[in-house]
Amino acid sequence: MSGPDPDRFQRALDRFRANLSPSMINEFSNCTLRDVRDFCDNIQRTQGREGKLRYMGRLKAFIEAMEEFGKVIEVYLNATTILCFVWGPMKFLLGIAKTYVDSFDKLLDVYAEVGRAIPGFLHYQAAFEKHPPLATVLEDYYSDILAFHQAALSVFKRSAWKHIFHSTWKTFNTKFGPILHSLSKRRELLESEKSSAALLGIERLRQDFSDACKKHARQIAQVADERHRQRVSHICERLMPPNYQIDQEMSTEDRQGQNSGMWIFQDPSFRAWFSNDNDIVRHGVLYVNGIPGAGKTTLMSAVVARLLDCVRPKENASVVAYFYFKQKQPDKESHNGLLRAILAQLIDRDPTIADHLNEKTSSIEGTNLRATGTLEKLVKTALENFQITYIVLDGLDECAPNEAEKSVRWFLSLINGGLQETGVALRVLFCGQRDGTLDTLLADQPSISLEKSGHVKDILQYCRDFCRKIREKFDISLEMENDIIQRVTNEAQGMFLYARVVLENLLNQTQLYRLRQEMEPGTFPQGIDKAYERVAVRIFQQSSEAEQEDAKRMLGWITCARRLLRWREIQSLFCIDPVEGVVDYEGRRLRVTMTRGYA
Structure with missing residues (x-):
């Protein structure tokens, strides 16, 4: 192991960029530390004229820490392309937050907290050069800083952020806590390893710290998610x-x-x-x-x-x-x-x-x-x-x-x-x-x-797929199958329901003879009303007495119901005897099913 892996920096940056719009990526790509310093000076001058000065010295620790970070990592990779996605988001956030005093103060405070959690990297430069494996911790710091900025951007990218700032900041704190915890733990790792004579276990220690931080973040997220679920449930109870x-x-x-x-x-x-x-x-x-x-x-x-x-x-x-x-x-x-x-x-x-x-x-x-x-x-x-x-x-x-x-x-x-x-x-x-x-x-x-539209082709494909079942059941010729497909598709005229009713009625015939009868010119239905009529004929003229009786009961319930009935509800009506006050699921339930959940 020879030091920080440029690919890991790039992967962290790619994850961050994935949440940005192309215009923001372009804006951040050209930002420098000088741009941030000039921007901060302009904010102070404007606030001074308006009598709204805030203590922007709270940014000092963060800026100095990231400036030193850049000087250290330039030994291993191009620091400019890496740090522009630190300075760019910082300038963007300050520019948005400055218009609202409360948000500006809170943002300055979190930058101060982050700055205090990051060590002076130049203090460790000699240790990095002497023990290259130790320098891999820089990858973790970069990932954490990007995660911090991503959480902050989620607050200030909202169009209506001022109106709901109190709520958005609570959400931010849920994400910021684990990030600050991670930064503090990484500093402990860096300080303990600087004084340690044995650096062979650095990768294992990094992994242990990383696992512990992820576990902490998951616990915080689980608590936040449970709080969200309870909040939604409370609102929906009233809504x-x-x-x-x-x-x-x-x-x-x-x-x-x-x-x-x-x-x-x-x-x-x-x-x-x-x-x-x-x-x-x-x-x-x-x-x-x-x-x-x-x-x-x-x-x-x-x-x-x-x-x-x-x-x-x-x-x-x-x-x-x-x-x-x-x-x-x-x-x-x-x-x-x-x-x-x-x-x-x-x-x-x-x-x-x-x-x-x-x-x-x-x-x-x-x-x-x-x-x-x-x-x-x-x-x-x-x-x-x-x-x-x-x-x-x-x-x-x-x-x-x-x-x-x-x-x-x-x-x-x-x-x-x-x-x-x-x-x-x-x-x-x-x-x-x-x-x-x-x-x-x-x-x-x-x-x-x-x-x-292409909807007509959907109906044609549905007819082709369904007619395979009819051919398999009745062993009809390919010519008859194609005839059914053509006649149903033509008569449907864009109505999926017609095709479904007609084809299911054909499939439910009990004899090839009856199937052929249904296809006769005087019998084959023209329009959805006639299609339903053919289904009624099959149920009430060609079914057993028991099937006809059950069908009549079902039609009565469906007709009188104020809403669509689920199939399980219909089954329950058959199973319940209100006169005797008994429920007999096995004995009374219908031994048939439906292809849909509603009737």
Whole structure:
């Protein structure tokens, strides 16, 4: 081992740069110690004229320590390219924090703490030269300084940082504590090894110190995470958001194959809406529309899944939220229900927002907290703290009267100047039937019509995949299989639901003879109503008496229910005898299943 490894410095720097925008990387790349000194002098002159002088001598220990660090490491690598990402963030942070006295003082204090934790490196230069393995500790110091700046940047890069500074600084302290602990431990290592005659175990000692610091950081993070979970739970108890996760889960289960819906991610309109270039912060709207039964909800589940995979919340840069409107479900057919679900997701994604809104709403009574006006203000506050927010709204045609218009108009008002903070972008994807209202409100916005897109190819592929099951069951010819595919695809006219109902009915026939009958010109269904009619014929004319009786009971429950029923709920209704007051799961449950969780 011959001393510090330049590759390790570079890997640490690469991790730091990964959280920066291209413009910030460019800005930091050209910064020097002279730039920082000149900038500090300008701040003091300005504060002096305004009578707001702060003691900037608190920066001295940090600046001197990093200046000595540069002189020591230049023996091993190009110090300029390494230190510019120390001086650049420092200048940026001071420039932002100077506008707010409380934040400026707190920033100066933490620089003073870091400076006190770092030793004078020139004091150890002779030891580094005599014992090169000892110099590897410099790699650890550099990583810690970058981690410190990354934590500080997460506070001051927020567009609305002044409004929630108290909460953001609490989050920063959670990260800063372990970093300061790590710096102190590294100083202990350096001082103990300088006086030690045996340096052969330096790598093991570094690893032990590193492991101990990581363990300490994990413990702090676990405590913070538990505190966040409790805070979110407390807010949601009062907020009472509708269960938005279950709709995503069930819609995902309904997707026809892993590749279903993938075409939308190549659509130019979607790509323009999704573009997440950190240097191009702009709002965006996309209107996805289609006929009833086209499979819009299933397609949106694919979009939500992709966004959740691609948009990882880091340093409050971006976040994803979604909502599925559901007809005749009180919590899921109103603008108010939407706001509660979106707010719940935003506070869950960001501990700082959760802390800020928890303090802000602690004195608001639950009913008032759930008032639409209050919710709109809270959601707006949360949105102003993310650089890019992606929101997917499905089923707007299923809203109660006038509720869809409320939601669309409110989001458009935010996009058209309602968000006060600059540097934030709101991207909203509206999805629903063309019902006249949405078409009028979103007439000037980019749109994707499912009937004129790759959606039709999805239906064709679904028919091909499904018809393989029919061929295997009935041993039909390739010609008959192709005939089924062609007729179902043509008749579907962009309606996924039609293809599914018809093909499942064909597969559930009990004889090849009956399958052929279903394909006869006078019998083969034209339109979704006729498709359901053929299913009813199979159930009520071709099934056993017991199957018909069970089907009638199920249809009665489904028809009278105020919301969609889960399959397990239907099973429980069969198992419970309210007259006798008994439950017999094994004896009464249906010995059939369903492909979906809802009926």
